[in-house]
Amino acid sequence: MPTPSWHPESLAARLPFLRRRARLTAETRAFLTARGYTEVETPCLVPVPGMEVHLHAFRTEYIPHLGAGERRTLWLRTSPELALKRLLVAGAGPVFELARVWRNGEASPRHAPEFTMLEWYHPGLSLEGLMDETEALVRTLCPPVVGHEGVETDLTQPFERITMAEAFRRWCGGLDILATVTPEGEGDAAALRAAAARIGVPPREGEGWEDLFFRLVLERIEPNLGRARASFLTHWPAPQAALARRDPAEPRTALRFELFVAGLELANAFDELTDPAEQRARFTHDCAERERLYGEGWPVDEDFLAALEHGMPAGSGIALGFDRLAMLASGARRISDVLWLPMQP
Numbered sequence: 001m002p003t004p005s006w007h008p009e010s011l012a013a014r015l016p017f018l019r020r021r022a023r024l025t026a027e028t029r030a031f032l033t034a035r036g037y038t039e040v041e042t043p044c045l046v047p048v049p050g051m052e053v054h055l056h057a058f059r060t061e062y063i064p065h066l067g068a069g070e071r072r073t074l075w076l077r078t079s080p081e082l083a084l085k086r087l088l089v090a091g092a093g094p095v096f097e098l099a100r101v102w103r104n105g106e107a108s109p110r111h112a113p114e115f116t117m118l119e120w121y122h123p124g125l126s127l128e129g130l131m132d133e134t135e136a137l138v139r140t141l142c143p144p145v146v147g148h149e150g151v152e153t154d155l156t157q158p159f160e161r162i163t164m165a166e167a168f169r170r171w172c173g174g175l176d177i178l179a180t181v182t183p184e185g186e187g188d189a190a191a192l193r194a195a196a197a198r199i200g201v202p203p204r205e206g207e208g209w210e211d212l213f214f215r216l217v218l219e220r221i222e223p224n225l226g227r228a229r230a231s232f233l234t235h236w237p238a239p240q241a242a243l244a245r246r247d248p249a250e251p252r253t254a255l256r257f258e259l260f261v262a263g264l265e266l267a268n269a270f271d272e273l274t275d276p277a278e279q280r281a282r283f284t285h286d287c288a289e290r291e292r293l294y295g296e297g298w299p300v301d302e303d304f305l306a307a308l309e310h311g312m313p314a315g316s317g318i319a320l321g322f323d324r325l326a327m328l329a330s331g332a333r334r335i336s337d338v339l340w341l342p343m344q345p
Contacts, residue, residue: 021330025098028137029098031137031141038092038096039097039098040096040097042083044076046075046083047298048298048299049075049077049078050079050082051286052079052242052286053293056103057076057104058075058104058113061074062074073298075298078101080101080117081243085304085307086304089310093123094121094122096119097119098116100115100116110334112336118319118321119317121315121316122316123314123315125315127234127257127270127316131234131257138230143329146328146329153261153262155230155261162231163233165253172199173200175196175198177213177237178252179191180209181239181252185251185252186238187237210240213237222265226263226266230259231259232257232259234256235257237254241254241256242270243272244270254270256269256270257269264324265321267318270317272312272317274312280300284300287299326338
């Protein structure tokens with residue numbers, strides 16, 4: 001039986017990592033506050049936990065007046081993103097939150113079902129400007145060289161910026177991923193299956209565009225990112241736009257990046273989509289896809305769409321896994337090392 005996380009021996013082993021995490025929290029607040037951000041707090045218990053297709057949320061019931069009244073389904077949020085964007089609509093300006101979030105079914109040395117997400121949003125800031133700011137934050141908060149599972153990254157080196165199209169050409173045998181995306185921004189499964197077969201990756205039965213895309217990314221591309229230096233993987237194919245704006249110069253791509261450091265995926269960012277009609281269409285598609293894949297879900301977030309109708313300023317925003325950042329800053333091997341009372345396996 002494992003030693004309980006509250007046991008003095010267990011805490012003593014984690015205490016150096018936890019003390020570094022405590023300093024990291026203060027340093028993060030100082031960095032963002034100095035750049036004009038306001039720290040905010042948004043609700044954890046929400047009617048819609050997030051709109052990502054493949055995330056599973058924790059569900060509960062709200063019973064008003066100690067049992068009297070109609071019960072309402074509420075969820076623990078998977079991200080504060082939609083709430084923070086409502087504040088942008090309201091005129092809050094640049095904001096950040098060290099947000100406690102929950103994702104059901106996630107547990108590994110890099111994942112916990114309850115964890116902290118650092119998210120910040122800046123009206124008027126370009127995606128390139130956000131990459132500059134993110135690079136500065138990581139350099140400021142972490143030692144010059146960080147490592148994880150034998151992979152070391154020298155943070156004094158300029159962070160690599162590589163588009164998804166270039167990454168596929170470089171590490172997937174010259175595959176042109178954008179040739180498998182229609183002008184309307186949809187993935188062409190047949191085209192990607194044929195292209196993958198040509199480079200020696202036979203498609204699996206029933207594998208659609210998204211499944212095969214992520215298999216290629218996980219097997220061929222991610223192992224090459226965030227190694228000797230940190231990597232921004234930018235300009236994702238439009239079918240993976242999520243809440244990002246499509247690139248006006250190349251509508252088959254979305255203005256999105258992920259950051260990799262020491263082999264860890266650390267952050268995900270968007271040049272934010274502000275078009276309510278396009279966002280509604282994406283949400284509707286995602287709700288149907290979640291129901292198809294998992295037989296469960298929640299409705300479209302109508303309040304967020306109403307906020308977009310009111311008008312959200314253009315800008316960019318990012319979600320960074322704060323516990324993973326704490327792992328890099330402290331040298332911890334597991335996410336449980338940087339949690340004060342981690343869930344027992």
